Amino acid sequence: MKSINWGMIGCGDVTEVKSGPAFNKVPNSSLVAVMRRDAEKAEDYAKRHGVPKWYDDAQQLIDDPEVNAIYIATPPAQHEVYALMAFAAGKPVYVEKPMTLNAASAIRMKDAALNTGVKLSIAHYRRAQPMFLKIKSLLEDEEIGAIRLVQLKMLQPEDSNQIANSATNWRLDPAISGGGLFHDLAPHQLDLLVFFFGEWIYASGLSTNQSGTGLVDDLVTGQVWFKSGTIFNGTWCFTVSEQDKTDLCEIIGTTGKISFPVFGHQMTLTKGGVAKVYDFSPLAHVQQPMIEKVTAYFLGQTENPCSADEAILSMQLMDRFTAKS
Known part of the structure; x- marks a missing residue:
């Protein structure tokens, strides 16, 4: 391949600005087809974004001879099945985070990619953004000495995200999302831990629905012991007061x-x-740096910017933190 002609499955909110337009702004990349089960909405998206083709059937998009790579931007429950369809067609896959519903599903996706010899990359796009690359560089240069502890707090009021908390939103259905706002937001944070500190040897946590409403837990805590010796403590709560709203990660070393x-x-x-x-x-477009790296990877010009193995590490952390037995 000399260029990547993307077919996008799913045309939801995440694709409007964060990712969709970026495919046409990256060298050797273009978005040539989109799919949504609602044909009218698929056509509307395509016309608004200047995409030549639209479909209401994923298999038709995957089989389009002009499409040579697939971007899966549906809710997590559909990630595995669409990825397997793309692998069967021999077309590389870039799939949204979280990789899928749980680690077992992620491992099946990884194995299918290996068995078919098709490339798979995960959209943990923050690892390609300038701020997080700077943090990784500072850590590698030991600017704060040996890393001892990482502390993270993500605290939000119940009404802080109108889209995520709307009654019909898929994020609040564990069968579709995997587990509420934690499964929507924590993949970004946990993948950065993997990006910065690598593999871990122990993890545990607690998860509960403190408010007693809905089907998903609204408080999650987790601890991780990394092979490097670094210890992580994290808290996610989505029912605090507005004055306690917090988004903070602190990496503490021996010198700063x-x-x-x-x-x-x-x-x-x-x-x-x-x-x-x-x-x-x-x-x-927050995904543009990552899309550029994935495009180069699919063209054989560089290494995978986020492999299935790396994504599985963060999927396993979510499973450990939210396990009920």
């Missing part, structure tokens, strides 16, 4: 610490009582 919001644009390096602030401009 790095503090940052996972869903923000500013990080702080503190050493010897002196704080240095780094500001990063918001990206027009």
Whole structure:
């Protein structure tokens, strides 16, 4: 292949700005077809974004001879089945996070990709963004010494995300999402842990529905012991007051610490009582740096920017944190 002609399965909110337009802004990449089960909505998306073709059947899009790579942007419950269909057609897959509903499903996807010899990359796109690449560089350069502890808090009021908390939203149906807002937001955070610190040797957690409403847990805690010796403690709660809303991760080393919001644009390096602030401009399309890397990977120009093995590590953490027995 000299260029990637993407077929996109799923035309929901995540594709409107975060990913969809970026496929036509990356070298050797173009979005040539989209699919949504609602044909009218698929056509509307295609016309608004200048996409030549639209379908209401995933197999038809996958079989389109002009399409040579598949982007799966549906809710997690459909990721595995669509990925297997693409692998059977010999077309590489870029799949949204979380990779799928649970680690067992993720392992099946990985095995299918290996058995068919088809490439698979996961959309943990924050690992390609400038702020997180800077943090990784600081850690590798030992700017804060040996890493001892990572502390993360993600606290949100119940009404802080109108889209996520609407009564009909799929994120609140565990059969479709895997487990509520934790499964929607935590994959970004947990993948960054894997990106920064690699493999882990122990993980456990607690998960509960404190509010007693809905079908999903709204409080999750987790601990991880990484092979490097670093210990992680995380808390996610989606029923706090507005004044307690928090998005903070602190990486604490022997000579300083790095503090940052996972869903923000500013990080702080503190050493010897002196704080240095780094500001990063918001990206027009947050997935564009990752899509550029995935395109290059599919063209055989570079390594996989997020492999199934890496994504499985964060899927396993979510499973451990939310296990009920």
